[in-house]
């Protein structure tokens with residue numbers, strides 16, 4: 001990067017340049033190591049597809065005043081319903097097909113899985129049903145069984161295809177989220193579950209990161225983000241040697257969440273990438289008998 005660029009004001013990159021920075025970082029990594037782990041290669045391919053798709057998604061209007069958002073969040077209702085999501089169906093089908101190809105190859109599935117996903121992509125009403133059900137947290141088991149594909153692969157493909165739309169909407173709505181009124185275990189924008197956390201530099205407050213749209217929201221330090229337990233006996237955390245990462249566990253629901261402590265670093269942090277950089281912590285958590293939340 002050019003030396004005459006102004007210093008970054010924020011250590012955590014949150015604007016639209018974030019995904020470009022992630023791809024640059026992966027490129028540097030690949031040059032250093034000669035090849036990337038296969039899960040990272042798949043992530044990079046998906047991200048390139050998603051960012052190319054995203055470049056043709058216009059920024060949506062929030063469609064909601066600050067007061068209306070405040071009141072909705074106060075009632076525990078996330079800001080974005082499925083029907084408010086503006087989807088370009090041609091692009092959504094293209095993303096679904098592209099993601100299916102990458103995921104089938106990466107997970108070593110039979111070619112029949114690719115054909116089944118292609119049939120779903122071609123059937124607009126079935127694709128819409130899969131998107132809606134996934135977004136609303138409903139199982140995809142009946143569509144998966146009907147087409148003979150695993151539910152897990154179908155859900156991963158839906159998630160990858162919707163990601164560019166969800167992050168675009170989340171960026172448009174994020175300024176309407178009042179962090180004081182939400183404090184719940186699901187995303188204030190899309191209602192998704194968190195899959196990563198961080199402790200802020202200012203006060204060490206704990207924030208969660210949405211697994212679906214990358215929205216960040218403030219949450220209690222000692223409360224399980226999956227079952228809401230506040231039992232001091234059930235909740236604990238472990239830190240790595242440098243104290244940079246934490247693994248929070250809950251013995252009531254046996255779930256874990258990883259976190260990065262921003263007080264312990266001055267480096268640029270790309271939160272969506274941190275999920276992948278910390279795969280070693282996932283292995284430790286699973287070995288200790290916990291599951292990803």
Ligand SMILES: [Zn+2]
Nearest residue numbers: 187190210213
């Ligand atoms: Zn979300």
Ligand SMILES: [Zn+2]
Nearest residue numbers: 224227250253
């Ligand atoms: Zn729990």
